[in-house]
Amino acid sequence: MDIGLDIFLQVMVWGLYAGCIYILLATGLNLIFGVMKVVNFAHGQLLMIGAYVTFSFFVLTGFNPYVLLAASIPILIVIGVSIERLCFRPILGTGKLNEIFISIGLIYILENVAAMIWSDEWKVIQSPFEAITVTIGSMKIPVDYLIIIVTTVVILVGLYLFLKKSRLGLAVRATSQNRKAAMLVGINVERMDMLSFGIGAGLAGAAGTLWVVSGQVFNPYMGSVPAVKAFAIVIIGGLGSIPGAIIGGLILGIAENFTVFTIGGAWKDAVAFLILIIVLIIKPTGLFGEEAE
Amino acid sequence: MLVQGDDESTREGGQKAVSRMITQDNVDMLVGGFSSAVVSAHQSIVAEHNVPYIITGASTPVITRRTDVNTSYMFHHAPTTDDSGSQTTLFIDNVIRPAINAKFGYPQDRPLKLAVLYQDSPYGKGHLEAIKNTIANNSLKINLVSQETFKMGESDFRTALTSIKSSDPDVVYVAAFLNEQIPIETQAMRDVDLKKIFIAIEPNDDPDFYKGVGKYGEYSIIQSRFSPYTVPKGPTEAAYKKFVTDFDKKFGGFPGMMGVATYEGVYIGAKAVENAGTANKTAVKEAIANLQMPQIVEAMQGQAISFSKDFRESKFDLTMEQLVWDPTVNETRPKIVSPANLKESDFVLPDWYVPAKA
Numbered sequence: 065m066d067i068g069l070d071i072f073l074q075v076m077v078w079g080l081y082a083g084c085i086y087i088l089l090a091t092g093l094n095l096i097f098g099v100m101k102v103v104n105f106a107h108g109q110l111l112m113i114g115a116y117v118t119f120s121f122f123v124l125t126g127f128n129p130y131v132l133l134a135a136s137i138p139i140l141i142v143i144g145v146s147i148e149r150l151c152f153r154p155i156l157g158t159g160k161l162n163e164i165f166i167s168i169g170l171i172y173i174l175e176n177v178a179a180m181i182w183s184d185e186w187k188v189i190q191s192p193f194e195a196i197t198v199t200i201g202s203m204k205i206p207v208d209y210l211i212i213i214v215t216t217v218v219i220l221v222g223l224y225l226f227l228k229k230s231r232l233g234l235a236v237r238a239t240s241q242n243r244k245a246a247m248l249v250g251i252n253v254e255r256m257d258m259l260s261f262g263i264g265a266g267l268a269g270a271a272g273t274l275w276v277v278s279g280q281v282f283n284p285y286m287g288s289v290p291a292v293k294a295f296a297i298v299i300i301g302g303l304g305s306i307p308g309a310i311i312g313g314l315i316l317g318i319a320e321n322f323t324v325f326t327i328g329g330a331w332k333d334a335v336a337f338l339i340l341i342i343v344l345i346i347k348p349t350g351l352f353g354e355e356a357e
Numbered sequence: 358m359l360v361q362g363d364d365e366s367t368r369e370g371g372q373k374a375v376s377r378m379i380t381q382d383n384v385d386m387l388v389g390g391f392s393s394a395v396v397s398a399h400q401s402i403v404a405e406h407n408v409p410y411i412i413t414g415a416s417t418p419v420i421t422r423r424t425d426v427n428t429s430y431m432f433h434h435a436p437t438t439d440d441s442g443s444q445t446t447l448f449i450d451n452v453i454r455p456a457i458n459a460k461f462g463y464p465q466d467r468p469l470k471l472a473v474l475y476q477d478s479p480y481g482k483g484h485l486e487a488i489k490n491t492i493a494n495n496s497l498k499i500n501l502v503s504q505e506t507f508k509m510g511e512s513d514f515r516t517a518l519t520s521i522k523s524s525d526p527d528v529v530y531v532a533a534f535l536n537e538q539i540p541i542e543t544q545a546m547r548d549v550d551l552k553k554i555f556i557a558i559e560p561n562d563d564p565d566f567y568k569g570v571g572k573y574g575e576y577s578i579i580q581s582r583f584s585p586y587t588v589p590k591g592p593t594e595a596a597y598k599k600f601v602t603d604f605d606k607k608f609g610g611f612p613g614m615m616g617v618a619t620y621e622g623v624y625i626g627a628k629a630v631e632n633a634g635t636a637n638k639t640a641v642k643e644a645i646a647n648l649q650m651p652q653i654v655e656a657m658q659g660q661a662i663s664f665s666k667d668f669r670e671s672k673f674d675l676t677m678e679q680l681v682w683d684p685t686v687n688e689t690r691p692k693i694v695s696p697a698n699l700k701e702s703d704f705v706l707p708d709w710y711v712p713a714k715a
Contacts, residue, residue, distance in 0.1 A: 071523050074549075078515040186536040188569050194547055206548050279547065280512045281540050281569070289510070324516040329507035330477045 070203045075325050076318065081209045081278065083317025084216035085111075088271035089290055090297035090309040091223070092264030098240040098304035099260035102152055102163050106170035108291025110265045113174065114140050114272020115282045116182050122189050122276075129191060129277045130211065136269040144265020148258050156257070171288070178284035186281045194279065212274045219270055220310065223263070227306075236260055240304060289333070296336040300343045302353025311351060315339065360384050364391070368398035375399040379406045385636040386411070388622040391615060393417035393479040400426045409642045411625055413618035416441065416560075417479040421668045430642045433670045434622055434662070436582055438480060438532075441558055441675065442487025445580050448677045448695050449528055450497045452704050453554060453578075457527055457712050470713040472503035472526035472553075474517060474541060476533050481506065484532035484558065502526050502713075507537070514541045518549040525713045530556045539569035546573040552711045554578060559675065564611050567680075567688045574680045574689045576707040581676050582655055583614040587691045589676055589699045593656045600654045621653045625662060645669075679704055 093107045117136045122129050151170065155162040193211070197204040227233035238246040239256040247253050271290075275282065297316055301308025316336055323335040343351060360382045362374030371390075378384045379402065387403065390396040391414035400420070403410050404427040411432050412420055418437040421428045454469040473488060475481035485504065492499050503524035505517040518541070521529060529551070531541055538561045545551040555577040557566070562581040567574070581587075588597050600620070604612040612620070625648065630636055633644035646669065650662050656674035664671055676699055678691035694704040 068523075071519060074519050075516050078513070078519065081515075082513060185565060186539070186569065188539060188543070190543075190547075190571065197550075204550055209548075279540065279543050281536050282512075283536070286512070321516040324505075324507075325520050329505060329511065329517050332511070333508060 070201065071325075073200070073203055074205075075321050077205055077209055079318030079321035080213055080314070081317070082320060083314040084212055085271050085275055085290065086293055086297055086317055087310050087313030088216060088219065088267045088274070089294040090301070090313050091220070091306055092267035092271075093294050094298050094301070094304055094306055094309045095236075095260050095267075096264040097298065098306075099236060100148075100152065100156065100257050102156070103160075103167065103295075104152075104170075104261075104264070105164065105167035105291065106147075106174055106287075107264070107268055107294060108287030108289070109171055109174035109178075110140055110144065110268035110287070111272040111275065111290055112178060112282065112284060112287035113143065114269030115276045115286070116178055116187075116272075116284075117269065118273040118276045119182070119187055119189060119282075129189065129273065130215070133215070133270055133273050136273045137266040140269025140272075141262040141266040144268075145258050145262040147265070148261035152261070153254065153257065175284045175287075182284065184284055186283045188279060188281045189276055190279055191277045208278060212278060215270075215274065219267070223267075223306075232259065292333075293336055296340050299350055300340055302350030305350065305352035308350055308352030364395050364399075366392065366395065368395055371395040371399040372402060375402050379403070379408055384408065385638060386626050386630075386641060388413060388626055389619050390414050393420065393483070396420055397423075397479065400428065400431065403431065404428065407638055407642075409626070409629070409638055409645055411622040411645070413622040414615055417483045418668065418670070419479060419483070421670060428669075430638070431669065432625075432645050432664050433668070434625060434664075435618055436559060436673045436675060437670060438483025439487045439490075440670075440672065441580060442484045442532075443491045444675050445530065445556060445558070445677070446488050446491040446497065446499065447495070448578075448580075449530070449556070450495075450499055452677075452695055453528055454498065456704055456706050460706050461712050461715075463712075463715055466498060467715060468498040468500045469528060470502045470524075470526045471499050472505070472521040472524055472529045473501065474505045474507070474514070474521060474529060474531045474533070476509055476537065477506045478509050480534075481532040484530075488530065507533075509534075509537075511537060512540050514544050515548050518545045518551055522549055522551045526553060527713045528554045528556060532558055533561075535561050535563055535566055535569075539566065542570050542577060543573045552709050554706070554710065556580070559583075559614060562678070562691070563613055567690070570680075571688065572682060575682045576705065576710070577680050578694075578704075579678050579680065579691060581678050581691065582673050583612075583617045584676075584678060584691055585611040585613075587678060587693055587701065589656060589674075589693060591656060591699065592660060593652055593654060596654050617654050621655065621662070624653055625650070 114136045117139050118132045121132045121135050151166050191208045193207050196207040198207050235251045236256050239253045297312035301312030319335050320332050323331050362378045364371035364374050387410040390412045393415040396415040407430050409430050411434055413434050416438050418439045421431050421433045458467050475485050503521045538557050542555050557579040559580045559582050562579050562584045564585045588594055628650050629641050629644035633640040652660050658672040676693045677695040679694045680689035681692050683690040692702040693699050
């Protein structure tokens with residue numbers, strides 16, 4: 065297939081956009097896993113709730129949906145903290161099977177609650193900037209996608225600064241690296257669990273808002289596919305590695321879109337697992353994963 | 358007595374519901390079945406128990422043409438992808454192609470470049486096959502320049518649309534469901550700047566489509582069998598209006614094409630039982646096979662409901678509508694542009710339309 069530079073760049077932009085959503089989702093998932101060693105299968109449903117929170121505030125207030133990140137992130141943090149306190153903390157350490165079934169149960173509960181509140185009809189809203197495009201060469205890129213990419217970068221830089229420069233972030237990292245040692249030096253690891261779950265959910269909420277702003281349709285059952293992709297990214301990048309989630313998300317977003325362009329859309333979902341298999345064969349711990357102790 | 362079963366829009370859900378209705382509720386007849394994939398999965402259960410089944414939702418013709426399952430008790434009361442795809446392709450050749458060639462000064466015999474974006478399912482593949490067969494069987498001057506596919510439930514079509522744009526088509530034919538059609542048209546116009554005529558297929562003619570697609574749907578074409586916003590003139594007009602009004606009074610909202618087809622399916626079943634004089638399954642099956650009854654709400658070919666002898670399919674009169682912006686409701690509304698006897702207005706090529714290079 066003959067791919068001109070314009071087309072190549074256009075597909076690259078779509079890949080970066082998809083990568084942004086995946087990165088936010090996978091980073092949150094990885095943060096939760098890194099600290100709590102819990103795999104939250106209901107993480108995609110948190111994205112879905114983020115989308116509905118944005119939708120509801122948009123309909124009620126008419127605010128710019130980007131501004132509504134200020135609503136979706138805190139609300140999802142509160143929801144995440146509640147889920148950690150009510151669902152995961154009581155069963156932490158009682159066996160992986162309990163964690164798995166709790167999170168699978170959460171998928172159905174969150175989907176049904178969302179369907180009850182917002183109905184199961186597909187919803188869509190449009191960004192106030194939908195008519196604005198930026199011309200790069202002979203390519204027109206809607207400004208929304210540039211805002212989404214920049215917003216993701218800002219959120220990730222914020223997360224990086226929090227984890228690297230703040231005492232609380234240091235405590236989160238310490239808990240992630242060695243839970244027992246963290247406890248021995250006086251870190252309240254349960255508070256770190258709560259914090260990491262809250263931040264992870266907040267990132268999913270941000271992904272939900274950006275999903276909505278880009279004009280994507282959504283309904284209560286839309287979270288599962290992005291969640292599966294996020295899990296693949298977590299494994300590709302390395303369990304617990306945030307840089308791994310970022311690189312994995314970019315790789316997957318771009319690879320998926322070039323797959324659609326060259327082979328066809330039927331292969332889009334398969335490519336995630338093809339990459340996953342290749343990475344695991346070459347480096348079983350993932351791109352940035354470390355050997356287990 | 359009415360027994361209800363929810364297929365949960367899944368193959369497994371359909372199998373469970375049909376098994377329960379046949380083996381526990383001992384139903385004499387089944388009416389309904391949405392989605393070709395879901396219906397295909399439970400047909401063997403129906404065949405095993407020889408229960409007359411009036412299928413009002415699935416659109417693939419394979420439903421009553423497959424040979425691995427005995428489908429002799431199954432009757433297809435929905436436009437098939439063959440019917441739908443054929444009519445739409447002929448419309449493209451008869452109406453859109455001449456309009457493009459005339460407006461842009463192209464030779465009359467210039468072939469139209471058609472791109473197809475279809476769901477990777479029996480429904481989508483059925484449309485693609487119908488398009489190809491119609492072009493071949495009628496020697497139409499249509500060149501397929503792009504065939505892009507997507508998984509059911511996909512919401513990001515930007516790259517597929519970019520690929521279509523690079524193939525430089527005149528028209529984009531989309532075989533998708535409502536939740537896919539809305540982002541396809543939106544992303545094509547908004548994100549990919551694909552200024553082409555888009556064609557949607559009849560399951561999309563629903564109030565949610567007009568609401569969701571907004572101004573991006575303007576001038577696109579939608580094939581219809583039962584529209585929420587325009588009533589074809591003719592013998593079914595009064596029944597059509599009455600059904601919509603009665604449904605709204607009783608249940609609130611618009612019934613949709615699934616609602617009307619299933620409503621008709623119940624009447625077809627009742628008429629067959631009346632003709633048979635018994636609820637015996639074999640007798641009812643024979644009665645449906647030999648049925649001749651006046652059309653009810655939807656316009657049927659020959660103004661009557663009957664099932665073909667070969668594949669037990671009823672034949673619908675479908676309309677082609679073009680979406681026109683209505684500032685009073687801030688949404689588009691459909692105008693029938695084909696067939697000629699029902700036409701409300703002529704097909705229009707918008708000023709922003711960019712044809713493929715000659």
